[in-house]
Amino acid sequence: MTDNAIEMRAITKRFPGVVANDSVDLTVRSGEIHALMGENGAGKSILMSQLAGIYRPDSGSIRINGKEVNFTNPLQAIDAGVGMVFQSFKLFPSLTIAENVVFRQEPTKRGIIDRRAAEAEVAAIAEKYGLQLDPSARVSEVPVGVLQRVEIVKALYRGAQILVLDEPTAVLTPQETEKLFEVLRALQADGRTIIIITHKLSEVLSISDRVTVLRDGKSIAEFNTKETTAAELTQAMTGRDVDLRQPAPKQPTGKTVLAVEQLTVAGTGRNAVDSASLTVRSGEIVGIAGVAGNGQVELAEAIMGMRPTLSGSVSVNGKTLDRASIAQRRDAGIAYIPEDRHAVGSAGSASAIDNLALGHHRHAPLLQRGLLSKQRLTEHAKRLISRFGVKIASPATPVGTLSGGNLQKVVVAREMDTESPLLIAEQPTRGVDIGAIAAIHRELTEYRDRGGALLLISAELSEIMSLASRILVMFEGRIVVELDRQEATEALIGLYMAGHSPDSVATEASDAAEANDTAVASDAAEASDATEASPAGGAQPA
């Protein structure tokens, strides 16, 4: 007999050119909530994919409840009681929630599918654990937070005793995250074992009983959550001490650089951007918060001229750009860090030298008698590579070979280097390691302090809260509210992100106050992250 639900021993999994898991050990006790933590690319998803029968280990062993297993497909893992909720959901949009949950295990009556029984069963599971959903709703019509609940119910319907969730909070508002954690606690109380993958310190500290940290494909450390600290976890995750203190937001005074008026962009069904107006001043960071897919990308692309608009106008430094091409907008002073750094942000087969020179072709310092100087371009690339800590063999290496985080640093470096009066940054730190996040944040605030105007679009609310002095929230294409940083709390922003209007937020005041407590608690955790992780010790969190 064993009290361990899962014992993964010396798991090694290679892909061409990478060792995704390098002799990893993971022990999860029965009935605990176990956090699997690590930076992007540490090997978390691959490790769990082997537990779920998606991949087979090259070597190593897996035991479930003491019994060795050798899954060759996901169905065997499900039979062994392992259910996994992936980062990208695998549901049929045209079917209802109930149909998706019971798919291929439908209850039948006299040989035909019993739809009513399916809906009743799905409703019963959902209700038991506090998962709010309507079994008869069509999957194409429900928001992403609900899709996640459907995946959880699906796993439970299939008898999951061990539930694995891969970065489940990435698509949730703070309130939805707190609700998910309540569901996980209810599942735990019912005797299930839970593994949650996350890279967020505050989440590990608030939900887990124990935590395993992966770094560079290896298991680095295992802690009882109560006995560890944010500093210790950060150290394990990154291999060094990281100063997580954030520079404080400051009040801008400069003139208006970007003015967007009543901008509307077509979408499928409703407008992707619906009559959005905003301004960004010199020396100011304006943040746009929102659940991904609410028009943020389309708004940025419309400002950049990459997407046609139905109506409205965009001007930079008083100059109207409505008929301007992308190149003309860049010349007018807009730099752009796009969300899709592969398709839009970089040329994969070109070297770092060429990628870092893009957009600089008309700039004097890199030209020699009207031609781009190879030597100057190389020196320019070397300077940026070192300033942004890009890990690359040589400036001549094609950027297509870089990891996601390093490619992101190349794009950020190039755009920040232009010293344009306006910078639009979409998810500037996505997929970047913690140390580099701090460095990029410093670059962004220094850019602001030099008088730059920054429009920051981020799905990481903590990033917006720590950098922006004004915060706009987008929902279904509209800017539903503008908040001063001082009046904004994560809980309040979360309500707007979920589609509440300013009126309904007022009536939800008591809920908000309650949610506020949790937000404050997690803020405090982050703040103590900062203090404890600071190499100097007792630094003041911002």
Ligand SMILES: Nc1ncnc2c1ncn2[C@@H]1O[C@H](COP(=O)(O)OP(=O)(O)O)[C@@H](O)[C@H]1O
């Ligand atoms: N299907 C694949 N083919 C090749 N390499 C992969 C594949 N999936 C993941 N990797 C690589 O394995 C490593 C670990 O990835 P992953 O487990 O997804 O990391 P994370 O900790 O972010 O979940 C990364 O270097 C990643 O690029």
Ligand SMILES: [Mg+2]
């Ligand atoms: Mg992953």
